[in-house]
Amino acid sequence: MAEGGRTAEVMRAIRGRIAARGLTPGERLPSIRGLATLMGVSPSTVVEAYERLAAEGAVRSRPGSGFYAASLAPPPTLAEIGPRLDREVDPFWVSRQSLDGEPDIPKPGCGWLPAAWMPLDPLRRAARSLARAEDAVLTDYGTTRGPAALRRHLARLFAEEGLPVGPDRILLTGSGTQAVDLVCRLLLRPGDAVLVDDPCYFNFQALLRAHRATVIGVPWTEAGPDPEWFAEAAASHRPRLYLTNSALHNPTGGTLSPAIAHRILNAAAAHDVTIVEDDIFAPLEPEPSPRLATLDGLERVIRIGSFSKTLSASVRCGYVAARPDRIEALIDLQVATHFGGVSPVAAELVAGVLGDGQYRKHLESLRRRLARARRETAERLSALGIRPWLMPRGGFYLWCMLPDGCDAAGVARAALREGVVLAPGDVFSVSRTAPDRMRFNVAQMGDGRVMPVLGRALAMPEA
Amino acid sequence: MAEGGRTAEVMRAIRGRIAARGLTPGERLPSIRGLATLMGVSPSTVVEAYERLAAEGAVRSRPGSGFYAASLAPPPTLAEIGPRLDREVDPFWVSRQSLDGEPDIPKPGCGWLPAAWMPLDPLRRAARSLARAEDAVLTDYGTTRGPAALRRHLARLFAEEGLPVGPDRILLTGSGTQAVDLVCRLLLRPGDAVLVDDPCYFNFQALLRAHRATVIGVPWTEAGPDPEWFAEAAASHRPRLYLTNSALHNPTGGTLSPAIAHRILNAAAAHDVTIVEDDIFAPLEPEPSPRLATLDGLERVIRIGSFSKTLSASVRCGYVAARPDRIEALIDLQVATHFGGVSPVAAELVAGVLGDGQYRKHLESLRRRLARARRETAERLSALGIRPWLMPRGGFYLWCMLPDGCDAAGVARAALREGVVLAPGDVFSVSRTAPDRMRFNVAQMGDGRVMPVLGRALAMPEA
Numbered sequence: 028m029a030e031g032g033r034t035a036e037v038m039r040a041i042r043g044r045i046a047a048r049g050l051t052p053g054e055r056l057p058s059i060r061g062l063a064t065l066m067g068v069s070p071s072t073v074v075e076a077y078e079r080l081a082a083e084g085a086v087r088s089r090p091g092s093g094f095y096a097a098s099l100a101p102p103p104t105l106a107e108i109g110p111r112l113d114r115e116v117d118p119f120w121v122s123r124q125s126l127d128g129e130p131d132i133p134k135p136g137c138g139w140l141p142a143a144w145m146p147l148d149p150l151r152r153a154a155r156s157l158a159r160a161e162d163a164v165l166t167d168y169g170t171t172r173g174p175a176a177l178r179r180h181l182a183r184l185f186a187e188e189g190l191p192v193g194p195d196r197i198l199l200t201g202s203g204t205q206a207v208d209l210v211c212r213l214l215l216r217p218g219d220a221v222l223v224d225d226p227c228y229f230n231f232q233a234l235l236r237a238h239r240a241t242v243i244g245v246p247w248t249e250a251g252p253d254p255e256w257f258a259e260a261a262a263s264h265r266p267r268l269y270l271t272n273s274a275l276h277n278p279t280g281g282t283l284s285p286a287i288a289h290r291i292l293n294a295a296a297a298h299d300v301t302i303v304e305d306d307i308f309a310p311l312e313p314e315p316s317p318r319l320a321t322l323d324g325l326e327r328v329i330r331i332g333s334f335s336k337t338l339s340a341s342v343r344c345g346y347v348a349a350r351p352d353r354i355e356a357l358i359d360l361q362v363a364t365h366f367g368g369v370s371p372v373a374a375e376l377v378a379g380v381l382g383d384g385q386y387r388k389h390l391e392s393l394r395r396r397l398a399r400a401r402r403e404t405a406e407r408l409s410a411l412g413i414r415p416w417l418m419p420r421g422g423f424y425l426w427c428m429l430p431d432g433c434d435a436a437g438v439a440r441a442a443l444r445e446g447v448v449l450a451p452g453d454v455f456s457v458s459r460t461a462p463d464r465m466r467f468n469v470a471q472m473g474d475g476r477v478m479p480v481l482g483r484a485l486a487m488p489e490a
Numbered sequence: 491m492a493e494g495g496r497t498a499e500v501m502r503a504i505r506g507r508i509a510a511r512g513l514t515p516g517e518r519l520p521s522i523r524g525l526a527t528l529m530g531v532s533p534s535t536v537v538e539a540y541e542r543l544a545a546e547g548a549v550r551s552r553p554g555s556g557f558y559a560a561s562l563a564p565p566p567t568l569a570e571i572g573p574r575l576d577r578e579v580d581p582f583w584v585s586r587q588s589l590d591g592e593p594d595i596p597k598p599g600c601g602w603l604p605a606a607w608m609p610l611d612p613l614r615r616a617a618r619s620l621a622r623a624e625d626a627v628l629t630d631y632g633t634t635r636g637p638a639a640l641r642r643h644l645a646r647l648f649a650e651e652g653l654p655v656g657p658d659r660i661l662l663t664g665s666g667t668q669a670v671d672l673v674c675r676l677l678l679r680p681g682d683a684v685l686v687d688d689p690c691y692f693n694f695q696a697l698l699r700a701h702r703a704t705v706i707g708v709p710w711t712e713a714g715p716d717p718e719w720f721a722e723a724a725a726s727h728r729p730r731l732y733l734t735n736s737a738l739h740n741p742t743g744g745t746l747s748p749a750i751a752h753r754i755l756n757a758a759a760a761h762d763v764t765i766v767e768d769d770i771f772a773p774l775e776p777e778p779s780p781r782l783a784t785l786d787g788l789e790r791v792i793r794i795g796s797f798s799k800t801l802s803a804s805v806r807c808g809y810v811a812a813r814p815d816r817i818e819a820l821i822d823l824q825v826a827t828h829f830g831g832v833s834p835v836a837a838e839l840v841a842g843v844l845g846d847g848q849y850r851k852h853l854e855s856l857r858r859r860l861a862r863a864r865r866e867t868a869e870r871l872s873a874l875g876i877r878p879w880l881m882p883r884g885g886f887y888l889w890c891m892l893p894d895g896c897d898a899a900g901v902a903r904a905a906l907r908e909g910v911v912l913a914p915g916d917v918f919s920v921s922r923t924a925p926d927r928m929r930f931n932v933a934q935m936g937d938g939r940v941m942p943v944l945g946r947a948l949a950m951p952e953a
Contacts, residue, residue, distance in 0.1 A: 053762035122825050126634050130626060142625035150628045151621045158617035162605035163593060165613045168803040171589050201664050204829040216514065233826035237675065299516035340631040341834040362585050363696035366667040370836060371804040
């Protein structure tokens, strides 16, 4: 049945509210008279629209009681909050494929190092020490901030980078992602605008969508976000937050320049934007690069990090460094939603590895090994016509341009059929303007299957 | 300056919106003309109100640009979302005092067992095995659902209780609280009504407040929530969720009767209320009691639990059992907000203890030991005129009535000055109708300081 103009308009409005969870399953639809007045249509048009929606199953009518959003439908998923993207290239695609893929398939699309590149001996020593830990470490909830010794260690690391903060301004969390999530819960309301880099870490988009934020991309240049674009977006969208990886930017591996850092901070100050700087890749830098947190001194910047990239992703431990009033509020929030932060067992393992003489050597050799892998991967990719957009100073990512006319999503789908997980460019791009880009994890390119599969997928991408 | 009637009304409205985060620091206030129309006052009344708010610092005026919520104020904390309660008896009071109190002070108000009551030998054996685990267990992110072996173990436990579900309907999470939080994130929008028992676990209130839910208490009787009250509240408030501990209810230790369980499920079905059943104390029951999840078969009920009360609270691991569509949506949500669920290291430790022959014996002896401690504590408390509201079948709580005229909050404050953490009744009560109740953890009463301090605090409570 064709939908008449005004009836269709009402139907679209109700479908939109259901899709955006403005109406949840079982919830009563707006009154017929009320919606008619609101939309400037006749009550009979609304009745007609509701009955057509009932016919298609989106709405249920209860005799004598009105219309309700259908409750037989599955509850809305996160993916339905935003525009329904093709799951092949939505922000969950890479995480779900990487986390749940068979353990032995190559995953150049994933965001972590192979187990063999991690500090296994220190981790095993830390586990043996754990077996002899104090009783309470093995059995009790931890303190709300996390163990003081580990926070003091972080405070020393920050001081070396030029950010002097006491351990009382550091809160340990269940993970780096949880730290970003807690900050968003504290500072965002549904509908708030948030600036991110374009491209940015795909899970920032997934997380911000879970907060029902409006995500605004700022083009990322080789030296940071485009400062003029940033200032304009800050003025016109009045965002609450800017969420970024400044050191070894994900996915490009780029580094923020001091001049851009300064301009970004000034624009953020002018428009009262709080900055969340996720420095999870910082330990992989050859030397510390400019930090927004360091320039600002944690007034406007909240610094976040974790140990997942260099110590262990299994031992979950993240942190937030922020103003004392924010730390207090985050503690309440973390107690309410997780009944505490880092697991004392996890904190003990992390502290054990950090205190292991071999860990610093591990970091040094890891940086050398990654530098070699970046060079070698770039060379091997160039044989397929794939070129890095820039050569990063550190880290394990190469953000690459595919040969002319190649569609990265199609290439990723074709590679997945052959058991190789890739990370196509648009997953990272809010504006979806990176269809010909691909992020490669140079530490995950060692498997002999990767290059042949990639070559075939480039030649015959899947539509 | 006295505030005139209409001006004061506008000021209250704006202060209320700032307190409830309807207006956040730096955000522009409603337009003068718009608010005047909305509230039926003259524009000059609104101007007057805004200027008085500016004078008191709640609002900032920018010349030529209007009025803004002041940004110098610290960001709003969770505690400011609801009515600002006296921190002495707000839902965070017990958690913060218990988690951050000195390790060696007595905490009869806390919600966990002393380390010496926990399965220390199996935990130490599990840590030693961890040191020999596969590389990936020590270094990698886990799969999105958590290890299959641990989910199969839970599926067997559920089957023994009469709830047959496959391991694919179980999702492992970072903690039981995180599981409740994820479910709330999936199903609640700000302002949704949620039913809880009155009294209930205090952190349910804190968590629901973090979701900006409207929390409605249903009086808890000795055999479950009052079913008539429940049905009425479900009809009049149209809640999305009912959040409860059915087995060994916290704080009363009560058990849901089969008849009430049936009536609650029917009322929930009639009004499309989803039930979240947090069964964290289930392993402490002498035998399984009626479960809403078991009666319902996980259609309307979401079952949640963890290992914190009997295995370890340090090793963070919780779970959700629910319909497959809900599990899928929760996976996306957990990836977005935590980049995965349970830590593989934590799952390995939990599986190690569960598979340790000694653990089942530990549970049996724990139940016997707790039965003795409940009896002994009840006797000792009776000497002070404190009587249990009911004698629970299991668990470590006694929900007690203080002698006539005693104010539990005052007693708790006085005890805290002497270094003993108690849990006063109103912390658990949405309606704050338990000022003369106190929850005692019978496993934390062994310290010789507890009874003398309690006696003095009863005699001389702090106002």
